[in-house]
Amino acid sequence: MKAGFLEKLIERLGRIGPEEVQNYFLRLAQEKGFLETVFNAIHEGIVVTDSNGRVTYLNDAACKLFGLEAADAIGKRLDERVRGLDWRSLTQSGGPLSRDM
Numbered sequence: 001m002k003a004g005f006l007e008k009l010i011e012r013l014g015r016i017g018p019e020e021v022q023n024y025f026l027r028l029a030q031e032k033g034f035l036e037t038v039f040n041a042i043h044e045g046i047v048v049t050d051s052n053g054r055v056t057y058l059n060d061a062a063c064k065l066f067g068l069e070a071a072d073a074i075g076k077r078l079d080e081r082v083r084g085l086d087w088r089s090l091t092q093s094g095g096p097l098s099r100d101m
Helices: 006-012 018-041 059-068
Strands: 046-048 053-057
Touching: 053 059
Parallel strands: none
Antiparallel strands: 046 053
16 A cells, blocks of 8 residues: 555545445445455465565465464464564565565
């Protein structure tokens, strides 16, 4: 998510009517549901983390691959949940990361 996105969204929400706000939230919920359906249909494990390595999302295949429950992994560092994972070596570049393991 781009920096400042939430601030801009909150500012705009104050200028639009309740019905429009409801429509925006409905569209966001639909998009979230669509993306979760797509990610869960993919047979490869997908794990999304924040810059500190805390899991923000993982699909069903990743749960099976790592033997995790999504509810137990969300908000925790991936290397705390997956034994033998060397998070530091995976993230040495400091930039966005996409790796096959």
